[in-house]
Amino acid sequence: MGEDVRSVIIVGSGPAGYTAGLYSARALLSPLMFAGYMSGGQLMLTSDVENFPGYPKGIGGPEMMVDMREQAERFGLEVQDKNVERVDLSQRPFGVWVEGEEFRAESLIICTGAEAIWLGAEGEEEQKGRGISTCATCDGAFFRDEEIIVVGGGDSAMEEATFLTRFASKVTVIHRRDVFKASKVMYERAEGHPKIEIKPFRQVKRWLANEQGLTGAILEDPRDGSEEEISCAGAFIAIGHKPITSFLENQLETDSEGYIVHKTNTMTAIPGVFAAGDVVDKRYRQAITAAGMGCQAAIDAERWLEDQH
Ligand SMILES: Cc1cc2nc3c(=O)[nH]c(=O)nc-3n(C[C@H](O)[C@H](O)[C@H](O)COP(=O)(O)OP(=O)(O)OC[C@H]3O[C@@H](n4cnc5c(N)ncnc54)[C@H](O)[C@@H]3O)c2cc1C
Incomplete structure (x- = not known):
């Protein structure tokens, strides 16, 4: 692994992404996150979140996302507020293109969420x-x-x-x-x-x-x-949601509605590529479930990386 190859790149900065960032930073994997066009994710669009444990009086969505970012950054998550344009998953390390610049990673955690229609x-x-x-x-x-x-x-x-x-x-x-x-x-x-x-x-x-x-x-x-x-x-x-996967250019298996499919735990059919949150989950679509899956993806990525070396 060359010096310019990151162990983990996280795509997306909603609850799934920041939780994956927190866990992989605390596992000393020096993760790099691309926060995307909507830094903080869907909760930036809401005023009150009353169902995330730990906030007895509720909290503003944007405020909660700032807290999540701060917490992950405290342990070393590096965040760039940029959008991933495309990826190459055909070989490892994987290629990630951001504003024309190429990044390489041993593992990817995709947390790009979904948009309501x-x-x-x-x-x-x-x-x-x-x-x-x-x-x-x-x-x-x-x-x-x-x-x-x-x-x-x-x-x-x-x-x-x-x-x-x-x-x-x-x-x-x-x-x-x-x-x-x-x-x-x-x-x-x-x-x-x-x-x-x-x-x-x-x-x-x-x-x-x-x-x-x-x-x-x-x-x-x-x-x-x-x-x-x-x-x-x-x-x-309630006319549907659309998972955000176009930057993957059909390199990952999805279901009939476009949601990324897990193969082993949170790992997709491509070893080293993990996915978490609303981009996978069409059933629950909650901040807490996205965060939970972000945690799982980071732990799965850490164990997978360990097995590779
Ligand atoms: C108005 C509203 C209110 C809500 N209220 C609640 C609530 O009260 N409680 C609750 O539990 N849930 C609530 N939800 C649902 C909750 O917001 C989602 O379930 C949760 O945000 C999903 O988290 P996620 O991390 O999977 O993705 P998201 O939060 O969707 O984040 C996706 C991230 O991916 C990034 N991204 C996308 N494409 C790219 C790319 N190409 N490159 C880099 N980054 C990219 C975006 O910038 C974004 O940061 C609400 C949703 C909405 C819309």
Whole structure:
């Protein structure tokens, strides 16, 4: 291993990346992290995190990510706020290209997360985090006794709608068609719930808001363009997520939805390439689960590196 070859390069700086950084730094592997286009990851987009253990009063998302970075840097994690453009996984050490510069690493930990797919309706950008969310587990509790809408027709939409009935006075599920991708059991559970109304043939044309946040939406029937107004304090978009893997240029096995697949523990089919967090996990999608998997990936990478020497 030449002097310019790093033991570990971590791609991505969300909870998975920083936890992988903390563990590999404490294992004296001198990890290098590329934090990417959104340093700190998805939690930089949220004001309150109330479900990460250790913060009894809750904490702001950006504040938590600054803490995570500081903690990992204290043990020697080197962070560069740059995006990885491409990688070469065909031989070891692996190649990593960043702003035209080439880096080499014995092992890689990929923690590039996933992006929620948004509707792109008028007024959406302004209301993100002010009533419009893509995570019911994260934000549902902010809407106690309020009316909520859920957009989508798959299992996630039905699951989120059913979960949100714990808080909301009413949940309206809107879907642009009358054919639902959700499994029969999930659909029926939602449809039979006294607090849930399912409205097919509706799409959001425009979000409505005042200074306090979201107040409702103008819905449109895609068949004839007719409109109706609905009031709601919260809206949850559940039309899917997209894992961020394009920089890998199909060099790693993914499932049918594009999520990276583990082969042995957190190692992918390519020995020395590990993955953690939302880029792997379409089920839990939480900061704590991403952090947990980042820890596992760092430990797996450390043991794998040890076996190589
Ligand atoms: C609005 C909102 C609120 C949320 N609230 C909560 C909550 O209250 N509690 C909770 O547990 N979870 C919450 N979540 C979910 C939580 O944020 C995610 O589960 C978690 O951030 C996933 O962590 P991750 O490390 O896998 O990836 P992310 O946090 O998605 O981080 C991905 C990282 O990869 C980097 N990256 C991407 N491409 C590249 C590249 N080519 N080169 C280098 N870096 C790259 C990005 O810059 C980013 O830093 C929320 C999510 C959102 C969107």
